[in-house]
Each structure stands twice: as C-alpha cells, then as structure tokens.
C-alpha cells in the first residue's frame with residue numbers, strides 16, 4: 001500500500017493525517033474543494049495553526065505530499081480516506097446526507113478491493129448505510145471505519161501517540177486498515193463499526209459532560225457568593241478520586257457539542273445528561289456577562305474587552321467559539337465590545353484594550369494573557385488571573 005488520497009484533506013483532521021502519512025513515505029494526495037486552502041498549502045503554508053506541521057510540510061511537499069481540488073486524483077490510489085465535516089443541521093440533527101453525497105460523488109473513482117476508510121465522526125448507522133450504498137452501486141471496496149481522536153492543533157503529535165480504533169466491514173478491510181495504521185502508531189484497538197461509531201461519540205460526549213459538571217458547580221458557587229476556585233482546591237487537593245475533576249471554562253468548538261447532539265439524536269432525544277450539559281455549557285456565556293454586569297452596573301455604553309476569541313487556549317480556531325456568544329450578549333446590552341486575540345487578525349491590541357476597557361471577560365486563557373493584571377472589574381472563569 002503506497003498511494004493514498006484524503007478527501008477533505010485540507011481540513012483540521014485531513015492535514016495532520018496527510019502530513020503524518022507523507023512523513024512515513026506514503027505518496028499522499030490531499031483532495032479538497034476549498035481552493036484557497038489548497039492554494040495555501042501548495043504555497044508551503046498551513047491554513048491554520050498545527051503544532052509541528054510546518055516542518056513536515058516543507059520536507060514533504062511535492063515529494064510525498066500532493067494537494068489538489070481535483071476529485072479524479074482519487075482514482076487508482078490504494079487507499080481513499082474520507083475526513084469531511086459531519087455537523088448537525090439548524091434543527092440540531094445529524095447531517096448524514098452530506099457524507100453520503102460526498103461518497104456518492106467519489107463512487108466513479110473507486111475500484112474493487114481498494115481500501116476506503118471513513119475517518120469522520122459518524123452518526124451511528126452511517127457506516128452500514130455507506131456500505132449498502134457502495135454495494136448498490138456495484139462496488140466492492142474494502143470498507144473500514146477508523147475514527148480520528150486527535151486534539152485540535154496537536155494532531156501531528158497525537159496521531160503517532162494515540163491508540164487507533166480500527167473497524168471494517170470484512171476481515172480483509174480490517175486487515176488493510178491495520179496495515180495502514182500500524183505504520184503510524186503502535187496500539188490498534190479493534191472494534192465493530194457499530195462499536196467504533198458509538199465509542200467516538202461517547203468519548204466526546206463524556207468530555208462535554210465533564211466540562212458541564214465543572215461549569216454547573218462554578219455557576220452554582222459564584223451565584224451564591226462563594227469563590228468556586230477556592231472550592232475546587234478544597235475539593236481536589238490531595239484527594240485521589242478528584243484527580244480528574246475538570247475545571248470550569250467555555251466548552252466549545254466544532255466537536256463536543258455536535259457529537260453530544262448526535263448521540264442524543266441516536267437515542268431518540270432521551271440523552272438527558274447530554275441535553276443538560278448543553279444547557280449548562282451554552283448558558284455559561286450569559287452567566288459571565290451577567291456577573292460582569294453586577295460588578296459594573298449597566299453595561300450600556302461601557303467598553304468591554306473580551307480577551308480570547310478562539311474556542312480554546314493558544315489556538316487560532318474560532319469555530320463555534322462561545323466568545324462570540326459573549327460578544328452578542330454584550331452588544332444586546334449596548335456595550336462597546338473590544339475583541340482581543342493575538343492569534344487572530346483585525347483585533348484590538350492587548351495594550352489598547354487594557355488602557356480603554358471598563359471591564360473584561362476572559363474568553364480563552366491564552367498564554368499571552370497570563371501576566372496581565374487587569375485594573376478594571378473582570379470575569380475569569382478559567383482562573384488565569386488568580
């Protein structure tokens with residue numbers, strides 16, 4: 001197995017995977033409909049921040065790494081990997097059709113025996129739908145589902161370190177997936193496709209629930225005038241069973257909420273904990289704004305800086321960032337919002353914000369903010385500014 005194509009190859013999962021494969025000597029082609037991302041990579045740059053990726057890109061581009069918008073590049077490759085987005089729609093239901101349409105577009109380029117790997121997070125049952133779609137089209141590839149579990153921005157490092165879940169429609173498909181991923185990581189975990197679908201969704205939902213517990217307790221304590229961060233220390237110091245107690249913070253991004261909602265949809269919307277977690281995590285921005293309002297009185301006309309607009313620390317990714325929910329809420333209260341983020345263009349500088357803001361909400365605890373000591377009322381659910 002040597003030639004690999006990745007559909008959705010210029011996305012957040014596609015790039016680290018493609019670079020990892022290219023770095024191991026596979027002839028790897030990233031296929032993506034996003035022509036500006038393709039141009040960017042062809043120009044030797046990454047469309048977003050990814051630790052350790054630039055060096056591999058420089059070493060592999062044009063040698064083992066190729067990038068194109070042309071779907072026909074999928075033809076005659078030994079393995080075709082799909083990593084397109086699998087969001088929920090405006091009714092918060094899984095968009096299974098998007099994956100089906102993309103795969104259907106690629107059917108003419110598929111051949112019997114070819115390894116097809118689904119790597120997007122799949123709504124339970126999608127694997128079998130795709131298996132049947134391919135059979136209906138008279139195609140007999142070796143179909144596998146190997147969900148990605150890397151952390152945004154740390155993909156390169158994690159691809160080589162994390163255990164890889166592998167599953168296949170047939171023993172031959174499973175064996176082919178094993179052959180490919182054993183070149184990337186030492187530990188492979190076998191599952192059925194149905195187990196792999198649920199395992200991925202439950203992993204993300206569990207993480208989302210962990211944050212919700214911390215956030216609910218934070219809101220509960222702060223509302224009753226008790227400093228949650230002191231409570232956190234009291235509860236967790238030298239107490240082994242609280243070792244993994246998550247800390248409060250804005251729980252956002254393109255995966256955790258949507259995967260919790262996919263699981264809820266799978267379980268006929270009876271995933272009470274999942275929906276409760278959504279209420280808590282999505283409610284935190286409003287709570288933070290109200291807390292600042294209590295400190296400042298009316299927010300009307302006040303300059304309020306949001307430090308950190310990305311969805312997580314030290315990242316340039318704004319997808320589904322709750323800082324934008326805070327911004328909206330502040331604007332509804334007629335505040336003048338000063339967005340600050342060293343990872344994004346067009347933002348207010350840290351110094352200007354500190355010099356002019358009447359109040360501050362910490363949206364993402366970037367390292368660049370660590371040594372700041374705000375002189376105006378502020379809200380820091382992350383505990384960066386102790």
Ligand SMILES: NC(=O)c1ccc[n+]([C@@H]2O[C@H](COP(=O)([O-])OP(=O)(O)OC[C@H]3O[C@@H](n4cnc5c(N)ncnc54)[C@H](O)[C@@H]3O)[C@@H](O)[C@H]2O)c1
Pocket residue numbers: 007008009010011012013014031032033034037083084085086102119120121122148149150151152153254255
């Ligand atoms: N971002 C993460 O850290 C992460 C981690 C684990 C799993 N996942 C899962 O991986 C999947 C992909 O997520 P992502 O964050 O990489 O999404 P993304 O939006 O960053 O990337 C998807 C890419 O697919 C491309 N694309 C969409 N339709 C296409 C088509 N028909 N042909 C060619 N290219 C097409 C888009 O242009 C985009 O570049 C999702 O299922 C997600 O849940 C993401």
